[in-house]
Amino acid sequence: MIEIEDVIKRLDLEEKVSLLAGQDFWSLPAIERIGLRSLVMSDGPIGVRGTGWAPDDPSIALPSPTALAAAWDPELAETAGRLLGQEARRKGVHVLLGPTVNLQRTPLGGRHFECYSEDPLLSGEVAVGFVRGVQAYGVGTTVKHLVGNDFETDRMEVEVRIDERTLREIYLAPFERVVEAGGWGLMSAYNGVNGSPMASNGRLQDEILKGEWGFDGVVVSDWRAARSTVGAALGGLDIAMPKLENPWGAALVSAVRSGEVPEDVIDDKVRRVLRLAVRVGAFDDLPEISETLDGDRIAHEVATRSFVLARNENFTLPLEATGLTRVAVIGALAMDARVLGGGSAQVSPPHTVSPLEGLVRALPGVDVEYAVGADPRPFLPALHSPTRVLVGGHSFGVDPAAVRWIGSLPGGLDPAQVDGLRLETTYVPDRSGVHTFAVSGFGTFKLSINGESRYEGSLHPADAGRAELLLLPREQRVSVELTAGVPVPVVLEQTIARGTAHTVATTLGHRPPSPDEDGLIEEAVRLAAGSDVAVVVVGTTEQVESEGFDRTSLALPGRQDELVSRVAAANPRTVVVVNAGSPVLMPWTDEVAAVLLTWFPGQEGGAALADVLLGVAEPGGRLPTTWPRAEADCPVLAIEPRDGVVAYDEGVFVGYRGWLRSGKDPLYAFGHGLGYTTWRYDEIAVNASEAVVTLTNAGARSGREVVQVYVAPAVPDETRPLRWLAGFENVDAHPGETVTVRIPLPPRTFQVWDDGWRTVPGGYTVTAAHAVDDPRVSAELTVS
Template structure:
């Protein structure tokens, strides 16, 4: 389905936009092409353009205020994709648009439609799926809903931006056909079917065999394909700090440099226009695009109102309807990976529950980086289970720490409950002193231009007997001491660009341990660290002070958890990743769970045969217990309604009807793309067309659970499928009767895969061609109709530069997952 690109019928015509641009001076036209701040564009009152505001938004609209504000926190995008439910994606898109209006944001920088090429990618959780069709359809539904409300969506990161290691400098190398059929596919769908209003050019370079250039200045990508072939009429914005050139970026399709006000355009672009290196028409086209976007979001107003303040609306993250929607979304996204003997849902009469795991007590609800928001509240599993099982005895046990680093120092261990920060100039002279209360995140912001370094000092008193751990973690050049003894020293200065990479922007802790016996131990912690000039993000320094008090130790905590499991009727073990594992800025090095969680699961399951394992992670982790415990759920990064959603799944109040949007490996050595590390600055897409589950099929490897897998709480039977007749350029419908043979209402995701005829061009062995979601009561039959668009049959012919459907007999497989085929038919494509 194609939707209108315009928000209103009175959108200015091209001629009207040209007339508005003609009213602007050349300097005004150039000025609006670089941000005014980190998140805003310059207004142009002469033509009625008020300030346009952008906001991060993959799992909620953060807004642009430096002061902490709360936002409705959605489940991670992979969780949404696990529902395979475009209607639910629309509901969440509508919610995001309301949140954007409440925060006066005109454009939400979301969704991410890059593919999950490798499970080790740091932003895996922020993407929808490893499959281009599923990614594209979920993104179309989400973007369409956001923009129907007059808020712009910005899809990112264009294109082949699928890992975080050296993310600002590597080049992605792949053929034009692979680029077209796989990595451009979800972008194309959102441009064509949702008419997205903004698109973000990525950090990486792209080598498609014809042109090799950074994504922000790749002519074939931005001008010839996106704007000319796809007729994209929106704004191409750079990823933050990604633009490195003046002429090349301006000539080859980039429209907007962010953040501002610094950057490679401005006066340099004016000079390039004056010299003829950049045509005036190129600049004018960019301005027209920004004015068109402004019209769509209501920012092109009467000139007298162009600089007026906009009253925000009330944020909705705490409202009952919002909480109910987010709770349902997280519950429905949950995937049942195993449920032997019908252990789930739990009986309402369950009397003793042992809730176990670090992620049970402190669930990991969102990944790190630009997706991060602060929710108005967090529903915890212990509280929610207490409400769901009011007569049950529920005990909670951590079972050992999983974080490598200590938490931030609490006020109780600091003299006066605060740290002292002194600003120093380049000669070491004192400029200013600040007292910052704990707990403190280590950031010192808003630093003046003459501040070259900061000195952080704190008096620490350790009273509790036992082993204490102190960590001092600075960014960049530094010197750290404890009681005058050198702990760490470095002369390596961090530059602005390096902040975009993990090694600079995420401090590494320097650790000392102290044994406290009878009396309190008093220490003096001192750290001096460089000031980093982060351009539009401001000048700052960072020194984290962390403290881990004595505790029983992991051995004792696991033993306690095992004892509790032995006494319980049911043990619910929540394992997972944490903020040190999944984040923008770095890729994972392995698929292991942190800490000793594997041992915890094994020992609890040995103590209680009625053990439910809940995996709280966005990206795949190895799950060696999977076929040894009776029940396993994949709970994703569930957002602010985490606890309530888990309670609904365990009680059956909401069916966990999720299906995996990616493949779950049984062994790390089986993964088709085993890492995300560039070699000599290049990531070679050697897997070609065989991304994700297609690669598993090509290599003949058996995963722990395949793409599309999910049991739900009911069984389904499938009848004989039937397919329509193939017609050039027209959708083809596949129908199949399905019946809920279970004992409760249920949802089923009916998936259709294609296999190519023999003798044609090389294709994946099997690829997803369509899907739909059906609902039925127990014992009820439903008819499933799945539409296959023409592109499902087509390949990109590099010689002719066109899409063609190779002739022959295509096998049409109707399935519950990529490897659970329930029926098949054929479709003939004539030559």
């Protein structure tokens, strides 16, 4: 048993300080003489990347956090967390950098797919389930980003101003819930809050988090967010990451010796790091866990449970497989599915199942035909051809032809010894004509096709920074005439400056001969007109939804809206599948038979989609965020800082709270989602501590319902929302079965922040609802 206080006494100041800063991009140093191994961190939250991004060590890719939240099920979130705990231990990772509980304040937030919801209660409960699952495997979590990192614009420098009540009731609430449930870590945001950068924000990190809430874990900076030696040390930060541009080390040692930073402050940080080390087995190995979780099965379950059936006219879904002879599958994203969002949430999955592949597998004997229709991607997709990658004497295979990593190199190679890589494939075209190849990445390239040099050069200027290279990629295209069935050797050589190979993002893109944009749409319309049903997959691209920038519009990119309308006019049985991590505009909604929202569905997305479309599984999701009919209707939309500041002037009226105050109707409200059966809400009984709801499956199929309980003041109060989510629970029932569910109403339900939590006495209406705009049964309650 490790005695932490004894260990602290054995460490000198330099050793103590060494434990508080990254020794490289992902880890803290070991101290062998006290038996402490290096603590390793990894990006998440939909998979465990490990210390690199190498495709020779793939990672299970679960659906995006918005998808997990759409299931409204903390137990499912816990299962997902357990799977990632298993993955982390397999990869030698001690701490997973997630989950993200920043709120979806405006739908333009570019990273919203990585956040759970616009509601703090739903966000907090899903996060608690996830954290419990990961930590059950002895793997730490760092819930992020504390606090106000609800957008990407100028996130490194911007200051967010939030009044104390709004902070407590809305933005801090999910963090507080995770701390209450025993989370082991939090990550400090880049931005400032109310006058202080978060990495140095003693008010939030020391006084509230560690003092008031009693948090005993570690506060880790976002990467390069700590910029002050003394300010961060006195502001509650415990670990500054990574090694690059780190303000601690020798500078912090000097600050302690000069008296600027008391050594007992350092001791508290070290105590927290050592406590984490004990929890994650960095001193003594953790016991083995006997269960082995099936990643494919869990990824599939989370996907089906997350899909939101937003519209289903005339019971179009589920489709009867026996009645189908010809199915049209349309859309670039139907073949090249976007299964995860851009930025730190990305991993390299072992495989992905596209919507097209899923439907082809699920419908043997049915003529499943494909048309691109409209392609919103500004870059060409990676070439689908088995490709050999050679780097520093190490080789591995990929398909498609894309290579990406951050941190450790494949095969444990030393970046100082690597000056490039090489991709080799033999491509066999399936059609004759002009094929377009593309190079994307950074460094200097040479592309050879069929032994002939087609491109040599660099895509970025020599002084381009890391952020520009990763978040603002460039592409070079070349066109080559090829003959169907004739193999063609393709070689892409990349030269990289020695010492910089720890970051690589290289793609060999390809597009076969195809009609122009008008011709692609006409081709899709002809296919749809001659099919029993048309499944159109539309969505966003990595240039629309990603870490590093916010969205400029909620409209689908490219000509996808036109495609949907044209296909719907040709075939009344048009089902639209929306492959996006957060809200998009859908001006064609009333024209189509069904709309299914599938988020970024993870590696099993296409298989899960086929099951839901064909009724093998019910779409179990409910919206965790409001989907607008028009951008102008959104109660909060603009993000642009003014003089370096974003003021949250709307206060507590965020998400559906703001929609209710505005009186405008969204396209689809918070909590909305249809299933394949119908539910009758029979009665509700309430007291000051719980709501008891009885409901019956009144349909012909077994199904699942998310019972949502909302609370509203009996007398409207303009300082409070018209109603707010107080609790929720999942129920399952067979046809005709009646079930009863008990949903707690904790004291916080009836409280506001007023220099402390204060219960607001008086009458309340407690409603069990199918969605925030679909109340079913209500009861009155008096709170004293």
